[in-house]
Amino acid sequence: MGIFNKGDNEGLPVSSTQTTIISEGSKIKGELRFSGSVHIDGFVEGEIYCEGVVTVGKNGEIKGLVSAEKIIIKGFVDGNADCNVVEILEGGKFVGEIQYSQIMIEPKGIFEGSLKLKGGKIKKIDSGKEEHPHQNEAVQ
Numbered sequence: 001m002g003i004f005n006k007g008d009n010e011g012l013p014v015s016s017t018q019t020t021i022i023s024e025g026s027k028i029k030g031e032l033r034f035s036g037s038v039h040i041d042g043f044v045e046g047e048i049y050c051e052g053v054v055t056v057g058k059n060g061e062i063k064g065l066v067s068a069e070k071i072i073i074k075g076f077v078d079g080n081a082d083c084n085v086v087e088i089l090e091g092g093k094f095v096g097e098i099q100y101s102q103i104m105i106e107p108k109g110i111f112e113g114s115l116k117l118k119g120g121k122i123k124k125i126d127s128g129k130e131e132h133p134h135q136n137e138a139v140q
Contacts, residue, residue: 024059058091
């Protein structure tokens with residue numbers, strides 16, 4: 001039985017044809033790098049760098065840093081994530097800090113921590129005009 005399996009992707013929630021699977025019962029520590037995607041149903045402690053999608057299955061657990069294009073969480077993540085797209089699905093839980101461009105949390109998905117929007121610019125939503133602090137003051 002191998003810890004890392006490459007091959008047919010049928011039934012997995014990722015679209016890449018290059019998916020590494022870390023199966024339930026596996027325990028891995030260290031720095032992991034993936035050029036495709038990875039599906040985790042085991043336990044990983046350390047740093048994960050992925051050019052594609054990191055999927056944390058319902059039995060999967062990550063403790064550490066995740067840097068990826070996208071992360072889909074059905075299991076548990078304790079740490080930090082720097083991902084363009086973050087999806088916390090029903091039954092999934094993330095504890096820590098997330099840097100993101102897009103985030104979606106389903107009902108019964110749990111997030112505890114802090115969020116930081118990539119790009120950092122905050123737009124004022126209530127009006128399209130620039131705000132001038134003294135514009136509306138009465139002249140005395």
